[in-house]
Amino acid sequence: MIDVAILGLLRERDLHGYELKKQLHDLLGSRQAVSFGSLYPALNRLEREGAVQEAAKEGVLVPPSIPMTGSISGEAAAFRAARHRPVRGPRGKKAYRITPKGEARLSELMTGPVDDDRTFALQLAFCCRWAEPPARLRFLERRKESLEQRLAEGHRTMRRRGERLDRYVRSLLEHDSESTRSDISWLDHLIATEHRLTETPGGNHA
Amino acid sequence: MIDVAILGLLRERDLHGYELKKQLHDLLGSRQAVSFGSLYPALNRLEREGAVQEAAKEGVLVPPSIPMTGSISGEAAAFRAARHRPVRGPRGKKAYRITPKGEARLSELMTGPVDDDRTFALQLAFCCRWAEPPARLRFLERRKESLEQRLAEGHRTMRRRGERLDRYVRSLLEHDSESTRSDISWLDHLIATEHRLTETPGGNHA
DNA sequence: GTCATCATGTAAGCCGTTACATGATTGC
DNA sequence: GCAATCATGTAACGGCTTACATGATGAC
Numbered sequence: 001m002i003d004v005a006i007l008g009l010l011r012e013r014d015l016h017g018y019e020l021k022k023q024l025h026d027l028l029g030s031r032q033a034v035s036f037g038s039l040y041p042a043l044n045r046l047e048r049e050g051a052v053q054e055a056a057k058e059g060v061l062v063p064p065s066i067p068m069t070g071s072i073s074g075e076a077a078a079f080r081a082a083r084h085r086p087v088r089g090p091r092g093k094k095a096y097r098i099t100p101k102g103e104a105r106l107s108e109l110m111t112g113p114v115d116d117d118r119t120f121a122l123q124l125a126f127c128c129r130w131a132e133p134p135a136r137l138r139f140l141e142r143r144k145e146s147l148e149q150r151l152a153e154g155h156r157t158m159r160r161r162g163e164r165l166d167r168y169v170r171s172l173l174e175h176d177s178e179s180t181r182s183d184i185s186w187l188d189h190l191i192a193t194e195h196r197l198t199e200t201p202g203g204n205h206a
Numbered sequence: 207m208i209d210v211a212i213l214g215l216l217r218e219r220d221l222h223g224y225e226l227k228k229q230l231h232d233l234l235g236s237r238q239a240v241s242f243g244s245l246y247p248a249l250n251r252l253e254r255e256g257a258v259q260e261a262a263k264e265g266v267l268v269p270p271s272i273p274m275t276g277s278i279s280g281e282a283a284a285f286r287a288a289r290h291r292p293v294r295g296p297r298g299k300k301a302y303r304i305t306p307k308g309e310a311r312l313s314e315l316m317t318g319p320v321d322d323d324r325t326f327a328l329q330l331a332f333c334c335r336w337a338e339p340p341a342r343l344r345f346l347e348r349r350k351e352s353l354e355q356r357l358a359e360g361h362r363t364m365r366r367r368g369e370r371l372d373r374y375v376r377s378l379l380e381h382d383s384e385s386t387r388s389d390i391s392w393l394d395h396l397i398a399t400e401h402r403l404t405e406t407p408g409g410n411h412a
Numbered sequence: 413g414t415c416a417t418c419a420t421g422t423a424a425g426c427c428g429t430t431a432c433a434t435g436a437t438t439g440c
Numbered sequence: 441g442c443a444a445t446c447a448t449g450t451a452a453c454g455g456c457t458t459a460c461a462t463g464a465t466g467a468c
Contacts, residue, residue, distance in 0.1 A: 002427085018447050027367070027375055029359045038428055040449055092436085093447065125375045153235045161233070169233055169331045175392045179385060186381045208455085224419050244456050246421055298464085299419065 001119065002034055002042045007051065007106040008126020010098040014055040017043055017094070028125060032118065043096060051105050055097035107131055114143040115150075133198045140194065144187045151180045207325065208240055208248045213257065213312040214332020216304040220261040223249055223300070234331060238324065249302060257308035261301045313337055320349040321356075339404045346400065350393045357386045 005024055009015060015023065017040055025033045046052045098106070110127045114120050120143055128136055154177045158165070165173070211230055215221060221229065223246055231239045252258045304312070316333045320326050326349055334342055360383045364371070371379070 016447075017449090027363070027371075028378075029356075029363055031356070035429060036447090036449075037430070037451090042427095044449095121378060125372070125378055128374050129372060150235075150237070157233070157235055165233075166331070166335060168334050171392075171396060172234075172327060172331055175389075178392075179388065182385065182388065183381075186377075186384075190377060222419075223421090241457055242419090242421075243423090243458070248455095250421095 001109065001112070001122075002038060003046065003051075003105070004109050004119070004122040005032075005034070005126050006039075006042060006046060007098055007102050007109070008122075008130065010052060010096055011103065011106060011126075011130050014095045014097045016096065020096075028121070032121065046102070047096070049101075049105075050099060051102035052096040053099055055095045103130075107135065110135055110139050114139070115146045133194065137191065137194055140187055140191050144184060144191070147180050147184050147187070151177060151184070154180070207315065207318075207328075208244060209252065209257075209311070210315050210325070210328040211238075211240070211332050212245075212248060212252060213304055213308050213315070214328075214336065216258060216302055217309065217312060217332075217336050220301045220303045222302065234327070238327065252308070253302070255307075255311075256305060257311050258302040259305055261303035309336075313341065316341055316345050320345070321352045339400065343397065343400055346393055346397050350390060350397070353386050353390050353393070357383060357390070360386070 006020060009020055009023055017036070020043075021034060021036065021039055043052065047054070106127060107130070110123060110131050112119075112123070114123065123139065128139065131139070154173055158170070158173055158177075212226060215226055215229055223242070226249075227240060227242065227245055249258065253260070312333060313336070316329060316337050318325075318329070320329065329345065334345065337345070360379055364376070364379055364383075
């Protein structure tokens, strides 16, 4: 679900669609990239659902590069700010802000299925940090269980067909088991860190 | 593409849809399982394209359990055999056989993109063994290149955003790098084995 | 005779993609 | 003035899923 990424990124700061896509690509690379064709419809849907709203108002958005025209009067600046968005004929930038409803949705998304690798990656990257420690732990534990089931299934297959497996299929299954085991021990590490950070109320960062 | 799995399995022996699904599930587990809703339409499409054809004819199919009705006359047996498939009102089993065109398609599928993990797994499991050694090597090398690019992209991201990365995102990226490196060394192993088997024309099995 | 499993298919819908269309802003 | 990039969206299509509909066969 693309919602995880959108809401997770908006939770940190207001963004418009184009920036959202850039951030996503820029954090997780082309494998998790989304296309405009799914991003904009998703934003509109989330707006209809009340999970996000337009964050026009004040010059909240005016990003890094403020043109250096040293001598703009307050009136001129106001004009430029106004021209930036309210226009409805030509499309202007449209920054979104997450709503309380959207935040609720975001924590709900942490309780969703964790068996799809891509979905899990998005949940971990964008949802996890906004949740309460107990919810984080439940989330990580659920993922671990899911991987343990995957591992068990692979083992059953190898036991069942043991010798009669094609060389390539066997190698694939073995490597898959190996990878899954590595994922599980990575999760163990994440879980341990989580415990450590919760017990020591000190440095919650880094 | 589901075609890889279908053609690869049919290359080994004639199968009907239901068995095809079972084999697939049984070899690679639920992660790669396909649903009837995509399997049957795919089979029909492949038949239209001439990549597979119905393998009715002789009792080619009549599987393991031949009912032990000791006293059936030849005529009765023929009747039963006939009733098995030609019927077009009620649906009977419909076993498929791969055609030369299908075999050509199968080797073509080995030259397709290798950047999607699931597709690659199917290609490796069901296509690879039917290809000539040089095609196998090209296939494995292409996959390796693809993973090396993935690795490089991850490294760029980490270098670019280095310190400013969220704990979870960083951990995800690092683990991803690790996994990709492990995939690459697994491929190296497969490639080495391929070389070894090609050079020693002896035991091509196991 | 009824239940599980075998067996084939269709229909609706989800979630995403690519390609297209449009236009504003900025740098040179 | 022109190209690159920023920015938003629509349309068509692709591939897969779930749910539904149908019926045969074999075990008990």
